[in-house]
Amino acid sequence: MAIALVTVSGDRIAQSIEPTSHDLRDDWVMPSAQVHPLPESLAQWQDPHQSGDYFQEISPTSAGYLIWSRFPIRVFVESTALTEGSTSRLSATALQRWNDAVIRGIEAWSAYLPIQYATTASDSDIQIWASAPPLRYAPTGEIERVRAAETRYELDLNSGLMRGNLDAEPPQLLPRCEIWLSPRQSDDHIAATARHEIGHALGIWGHSPAASDALYFAQVRSPQPISARDINTLKKIYEQPTQIGWPWVTPDQ
Numbered sequence: 001m002a003i004a005l006v007t008v009s010g011d012r013i014a015q016s017i018e019p020t021s022h023d024l025r026d027d028w029v030m031p032s033a034q035v036h037p038l039p040e041s042l043a044q045w046q047d048p049h050q051s052g053d054y055f056q057e058i059s060p061t062s063a064g065y066l067i068w069s070r071f072p073i074r075v076f077v078e079s080t081a082l083t084e085g086s087t088s089r090l091s092a093t094a095l096q097r098w099n100d101a102v103i104r105g106i107e108a109w110s111a112y113l114p115i116q117y118a119t120t121a122s123d124s125d126i127q128i129w130a131s132a133p134p135l136r137y138a139p140t141g142e143i144e145r146v147r148a149a150e151t152r153y154e155l156d157l158n159s160g161l162m163r164g165n166l167d168a169e170p171p172q173l174l175p176r177c178e179i180w181l182s183p184r185q186s187d188d189h190i191a192a193t194a195r196h197e198i199g200h201a202l203g204i205w206g207h208s209p210a211a212s213d214a215l216y217f218a219q220v221r222s223p224q225p226i227s228a229r230d231i232n233t234l235k236k237i238y239e240q241p242t243q244i245g246w247p248w249v250t251p252d253q
Contacts, residue, residue: 028171028248033064033241039071042112042235053232054213057206060240063155063173067203067238068125069245070174072114075198076124077102090130090183098130098183098190105194108214108226112234113202126177126201128194133180148219149181149193151200155244170247177201192223199230203237 060066079099090098106115118124133150158174179197183190192214199215207217213227 029251030063030173030243031246031249033243034246035239035241036067036069036245038235038238039113041114042231042238045112045231045235047228047232049228051228051232053229053236054206054208054210054215055233055236057208058233058237059205060242061153061155061205061244063244064242065203065237065240066153066155066175066205066244067240067242068113068175070125072116073126073202074116074118074124075106075126075128076118076121077106077128078130094183095130097187098181101187101190102128102181102194104191105196106198108195109198109202112231125175126179126198128179128181128197130183131180132182132184147182148185148189149179149197151177151179151197153177153201153205170249172247173244175244188223189219193219195223195226199226199234202234204230204234208233 058065077099079095109115121127133147154176155173156176157171179194179201181190181193181197185193195214196216204215206215208215208229210216210227210229211218211220212224212229214224214230215233216224
């Protein structure tokens with residue numbers, strides 16, 4: 001049951017509500033928005049220079065700020081050894097080069113949120129594919145400009161109740177994420193693009209107006225590492241109340 005689909009692409013963020021094909025039992029309702037405990041690595045982050053943030057640029061979903069509540073976050077990166085669902089037409093050498101660069105981009109975030117690499121796409125929270133993003137069409141029917149990367153999020157209602165298991169735990173909204181990242185860039189730009197897109201995938205659903213931040217809204221000639229402002233923004237997002245990741249409740253709770 002896909003509740004919402006959020007797309008971050010280049011300098012735009014769009015959200016749409018997906019119709020559901022399943023009816024949930026009437027005795028469950030969404031919980032009120034609450035704050036999840038911070039992961040220890042993010043809780044310990046302190047910015048001695050008080051660099052500020054760009055939290056005002058972040059867009060919440062209809063269920064609140066989009067964060068991960070289950071750790072480690074499992075990330076699948078397409079490679080020559082991990083071929084499930086592969087769409088790549090690259091040679092083994094080119095795909096391995098792309099994979100190595102993407103891993104560099106991901107590792108930059110692992111100091112702040114727990115990340116674990118999944119061996120199959122089906123066992124992951126975030127999937128990253130070595131291909132250009134799917135084509136998009138403007139309302140006029142014309143194909144929009146080709147992008148180097150795109151990140152999409154879905155909020156799924158995870159519940160055994162949907163499958164008739166009445167003894168299952170209460171349902172809850174949980175995120176899933178998919179990233180398409182073009183291999184037709186230099187290694188440094190692949191790593192920088194991965195760093196940027198993973199920042200979106202971890203919850204930074206917006207862009208920084210400062211070129212010194214990894215989540216700057218435009219590609220720059222000299223890619224920037226993760227800045228204190230990026231981490232300050234991420235931490236502030238995770239300090240916000242959200243309905244995502246909390247068990248649904250009965251009406252009398």
